[in-house]
Amino acid sequence: MASSVEEPLISRREDGLEDELRSELSDANDTSIEWPSGRPGLFIWLLTLSAGISGLLFGYDTGVISATLVSIDTSLSERPLNSLDKSAITSCTALFALIASPISSVFADRFGRKPVILLSDLLFVFGALVQALSTTVTGMVLGRSIVGAAVGAASFVTPLYIAELAPPAYRGMLVTMNVLSITLGQVVAYIIGWIFAEHGDPSTGWRWMVGLGALPAILQCVLLLAMPETPRWLVKAGKSAEARQIVAKTLGSNSDDYRFLIDSVVKGIEREMREEQGNAMLVTNGRKSSSSLLQGWHELLGVPKNRRALIIACLLQGLQQLCGFNSLMYFSATIFTMLGFSIPTLTSLTVAATNFAFTVLALVLIDRIGRRRILLYSIPFMTIGLFLSAFGFGSIKLPSGGTNIGDHMPITTDDATLMPSQRAAIVILISIMIYVAAYALGLGNVPWMQSELFPLNVRSIGSGLATATNWMDLLTPSFTFGLYGVICAIGWYAIWMIYPETAGLTLEESTSLLENGWGVK
Numbered sequence: 001m002a003s004s005v006e007e008p009l010i011s012r013r014e015d016g017l018e019d020e021l022r023s024e025l026s027d028a029n030d031t032s033i034e035w036p037s038g039r040p041g042l043f044i045w046l047l048t049l050s051a052g053i054s055g056l057l058f059g060y061d062t063g064v065i066s067a068t069l070v071s072i073d074t075s076l077s078e079r080p081l082n083s084l085d086k087s088a089i090t091s092c093t094a095l096f097a098l099i100a101s102p103i104s105s106v107f108a109d110r111f112g113r114k115p116v117i118l119l120s121d122l123l124f125v126f127g128a129l130v131q132a133l134s135t136t137v138t139g140m141v142l143g144r145s146i147v148g149a150a151v152g153a154a155s156f157v158t159p160l161y162i163a164e165l166a167p168p169a170y171r172g173m174l175v176t177m178n179v180l181s182i183t184l185g186q187v188v189a190y191i192i193g194w195i196f197a198e199h200g201d202p203s204t205g206w207r208w209m210v211g212l213g214a215l216p217a218i219l220q221c222v223l224l225l226a227m228p229e230t231p232r233w234l235v236k237a238g239k240s241a242e243a244r245q246i247v248a249k250t251l252g253s254n255s256d257d258y259r260f261l262i263d264s265v266v267k268g269i270e271r272e273m274r275e276e277q278g279n280a281m282l283v284t285n286g287r288k289s290s291s292s293l294l295q296g297w298h299e300l301l302g303v304p305k306n307r308r309a310l311i312i313a314c315l316l317q318g319l320q321q322l323c324g325f326n327s328l329m330y331f332s333a334t335i336f337t338m339l340g341f342s343i344p345t346l347t348s349l350t351v352a353a354t355n356f357a358f359t360v361l362a363l364v365l366i367d368r369i370g371r372r373r374i375l376l377y378s379i380p381f382m383t384i385g386l387f388l389s390a391f392g393f394g395s396i397k398l399p400s401g402g403t404n405i406g407d408h409m410p411i412t413t414d415d416a417t418l419m420p421s422q423r424a425a426i427v428i429l430i431s432i433m434i435y436v437a438a439y440a441l442g443l444g445n446v447p448w449m450q451s452e453l454f455p456l457n458v459r460s461i462g463s464g465l466a467t468a469t470n471w472m473d474l475l476t477p478s479f480t481f482g483l484y485g486v487i488c489a490i491g492w493y494a495i496w497m498i499y500p501e502t503a504g505l506t507l508e509e510s511t512s513l514l515e516n517g518w519g520v521k
């Protein structure tokens, strides 16, 4: 991996952008930014790992709920949970995440990226405690809602934070580190769920499962003391001198050799800001909007390149959810039991572990292959996997009632008594694994690179809105594997049409791709 990582396959030189960018930069009496091609330094790695704790929390808190639900029994409101209780407990998290992402984007613009990470940590801790101590269904719904708000804020701000600090050649890899933390969080949630469900005290085990989510959040609060604000937000806040120091740290040197580079990075950000302010004045006809929130919306929807960025980011986030991966993860226990496998919690772990393993591969490939290309290569395999599963299920006679995969409830599987033919079971198992592996390589992580598409002035609000699309899953009706396959195929076509390659470009360069069209070569 060593030498080939140094130069991303899709470089600025290759797609002919460099000349254009050089002339644009020399117009502004500047020269192109050439980042050193070495690997990210220790400082960047530490920051990515510290920020990645948010991903771990996101994965853990969304993953732990299926095991929790089957373990609660009669500990809440002194009665067994009914379907309404279960759907309230699961969907309130997504609902609050949906609301929190765009709201926290406004905070991230005004107060910085770091305070939003801190806020989400406090919510994670508070939400974990409320859940662990709840004695009624209402209390549990409240706890899940607080955790939902935390997940909404963290899922939007962490990739943004990492992308704004990362050197361009490794930005994909570093953002994917956060996705790796999400998938790791899900694996840990399934393991803990399985341990407590199989071996723990039935009346208190689930309280530990949800309560444990507070620990990583407390750790991140402490680490935040040493984490800096991003240079891009600092420049926007008029603190260019501080931004220079952070850029120097991310480059691992403040020496004379690097001074020119540090200057060009900071000047590049300042220039982008001036240009965007000019655009904003055009959109609002020179009037300054009464509120910065309104101004942000105006710029996001009024400037064509921002509108294009929003369409692409929402397309990718929407597709990530509508392709059915999360439904599959929730219902994998049901599906595998129908296929004749006997330990449901362990089989769900297989899906989560495959997702994790192939995210590791994505980490290595994403900057070499590029975002657009990895999506265009992997989605056809997802589609094939889904159609094959649909075919496999079509050939099995399923028990009537209680096994509707599209219902938004993880259901117990006692009634899944009809054993399918072994051949069909193997076809389904293999096709599900093909689907999960292909998902993890592309759609599972690329949508989180969304901040590459938005210029600085609308990056936060644009990413916040696109992240909200990620949580619209709760609004979808019952889907079948076949329908998910059709969605993947349509999504592939849309990506091919409008998503340009951003690998290897600086954030300033990648946002300029959408200036006069979709920037697809």
Ligand SMILES: O[C@H]1[C@H](O)[C@@H](O)[C@H](O)[C@@H](O)[C@H]1O
Binding pocket: 179, 182, 183, 186, 320, 326, 355, 443, 444, 445, 470
């Ligand atoms: O990127 C993540 C990852 O793919 C997770 O496994 C999935 O559960 C999330 O929905 C997604 O946002």
